[in-house]
Amino acid sequence: MADILNEILNKLPDKTKISDAQFEGANIILYTKDSDFFLNSNGIIKSVVDIIKKRIELRPDPAICLDPETTEDLIRKLVPTEAGIASVLFDPQRSIVMIEAEKPGLVIGKQGDILREIKRKTLWVPVIQRAPAIKSKIIENIRGVLFENNDYRKKFLHKIGKQIYEDWTSEKQDMWIRISFLGAGRQVGRSCLFLQTPNSKVLLDCGINVAAQEKQDMYPILDAPEFNIEELDAVIIGHSHTDHCAFVPYLYKMGYKGPVYLTEPTRDISALICLDMIGITEKEGRNQIYSSSDIKAMVKHSITLNYEEVTDITPDIRLTFYNAGHVLGSSLIHLNIGNGLHNLVYTSDFNYEVSNLLSMANAKFPRLETLIMEATYGEKGKEPLSRKESEDYLKEIIMTTIKRGGKVLMPVMGTGRAQEVMIIIEKMVREGQIEKLPVYIQGMVWDMTAIHTAYPDFFNARIKKAIFHKDQNPFLSDIFIRVGSRKEMMEVVEQKGPCIIVATSGMLTGGASVEYFKNLADDPRHSIVFTSYLAPNSIARRLQDGEREFVFPQGNKQEVLHVKVDVHSIHGFTGHSTRNQLINFVYNVDPRPKRIIFVHGEASSCLDIASTIHKLHKIETLAPKNLEAVRLR
């Protein structure tokens, strides 16, 4: 048993009450066979937490838990039926009973009285999860994978804890910290940063650049001399976009067995994005870089955190996520390194503005020396429209297209813009700004939206209020119609009358949006509206730049497509901060950092914003290229 566990046991008045002590990642779990001690020792445990400053949880030893069948009966009797219990699952190794319900608040009860009653009568630890309002196969699968692997996970989490606490009392004054850019240096796509200290090796984001022309530009540069997958301690994912998360399963394929830290929505959406990506490459007959079992391995090794929950991830790095406002579950990553010696924030992608779905990115941190920021819209003169202007523009496009009897095709990334656009259209229809029309949501976007309905706590205050207090969930509106099969897709293409189609991918790099595009492109009544960042050379970018002739392989032949649809780009729904918002963020970020590093922008954007911020604040700014490294301390 590692020292910290002994130290905790020695601090208890009577350590014979404890039958086992285990790590669950950085958390410490004590088990007891004494039911009175389990139910009445909050004060004792709290006093030990105050001294050790680590999270300690007391659980009943599995030997004293009531049998699962009687427990489930009791739970269903104690919880009111309106709570809508979807499932009751048992994790007997950890004495946890997972209750999935449509209304978690009703399972918890007033001031937690129902939960307390469940605990007292069954001697299990109840954990509540929200059942998504729209049924989600992926969430069922993910929760299933985690439960099937209870035994493995218990051992895995204990091993991680042992590694974290191996050295936990030693102070390192001679500490150095170094970060290398294995992707996202002066480019958008394949974000991947590699952080090293004498004790830790950690990856921040690990994505794929799907728009890359050459294969070697698609993936993070893992053959950098400093990187060795066998020495990697942890992976941290800021959010669930392909260019930030989609390469993680490959790490598991290559033998990585450590943890990936992310929020619950990021875990679920990332898994779906990776599955979708290998589905598309399979259809296109290209080589798979990994299989669904590698995606399963990612889920199996995931450790989820809520915003502002502090956790140790290695002996000298403490991680905290903060809201990034970019997509559901997106996080700014705060790392406290060497017990406060150096504090780093990596923004991944962030939005310093309230969106229709999310609240604005957090800008206050306990400590901060180095800030690593995205710079997608860092270049002067490339500012997108405001949200209001963008909404008006979209409304105008929809109304004109309706008048022509055409269809509006909106290629989107599965998560983020898609749900933002759905909320805007729902509002326009509900408020009578546009006539009611069907909005076809392609399968992948639908599945993403379903995941959104499992995590309403991550939405901004306005949407939360509509869902929790007015029972008005915009995603459940009857204007949204799911399109699954190819047959249904063709029915949408052939249907008479106006409609809106929302489909992936956002840059026409693959997926259903390309199929719709091919079918609708030659009819000038239709409109196509891009709302995402459009990478150079993608079909979408070429369309935006005025190209109107495209060649697609059709069997052995080449098919030439003459584009006659109305093409529009609206960048104001972006989940990224505009140039002004980037500048405002630096003004407001508290405390003020000593150094700012810009990544995730085309070279001109990174360089432009780096020089602007340097002039404004007289602090060191950098815009590293890929494979450059910076010593932070």
Ligand code: ZN
């Ligand atoms: Zn993103």
